[in-house]
Ligand code: PEP
């Protein structure tokens with residue numbers, strides 16, 4: 383429980399059988415790094431770069447970006463830091479990049495689509511990231527948001543490598559790339575599943591719209607089945623599959639995600655302690671059994687209670 387998790391020693395994320403599950407931080411600004419380290423983050427699984435762009439009416443310069451990325455990477459020497467290139471559009475609109483008149487912005491020119499349409503911004507971001515990488519000792523991974531096709535995957539990873547980025551991957555947050563994960567992962571060094579958008583697009587329910595908020599539940603077995611596809615592809619190809627959506631911060635769902643093949647979990651730093659404590663209560667075999675129970679449910683509530691029953695049985 384929360385009280386005992388808060389006082390438990392900070393160890394690296396692991397299951398009861400010793401299987402390592404690195405626990406990483408989601409960060410929105412480099413200033414959050416110190417707190418993440420204090421709470422035991424083993425690195426960063428999602429660094430959202432939107433903050434650099436959101437308050438501006440034009441893109442920040444390469445120098446401004448290099449300074450921010452260097453500040454972030456310097457806080458994690460020897461550790462993995464996954465930076466996401468700009469995810470503009472839909473819930474994160476940018477006046478100078480997005481068309482405010484799209485009728486369905488979540489289905490519009492967002493994420494990697496918007497960056498391709500303004501490729502200078504992407505090239506500058508990769509330039510600044512490569513410079514920050516050269517100046518620091520972190521293990522920099524860079525990924526693209528909203529990748530829906532194999533072609534977008536090859537476009538992004540090839541471009542990132544041109545700029546000297548050694549580890550280039552994609553976010554899986556659109557059902558098409560989850561279903562084609564075996565093809566997508568052939569061209570990417572890793573995948574990171576964004577469960578917030580993956581849930582939105584799987585259930586066809588706007589994540590910002592209160593009237594359909596009930597659909598925004600990553601326990602939904604349709605979402606879990608898509609995640610299983612990505613986990614299986616990662617295992618077959620020997621490529622890491624992280625989770626960086628809110629789902630990873632739900633301790634029992636974190637166990638399910640590991641059972642589905644996730645190899646690392648990234649979350650708000652304040653969620654790390656509870657997830658760390660819960661993972662330690664289950665082996666990998668348990669996690670697979672618990673995941674199997676959730677996958678066979680009819681709906682999100684059913685998946686949650688099936689997982690709870692399976693977890694109680696395993697203990
Ligand atoms: C997600 O979609 O799950 C995700 C991590 O990205 P964001 O919430 O920034 O869209």
Ligand code: MG
Pocket residue numbers: 527555576578579
């Ligand atoms: Mg997203």
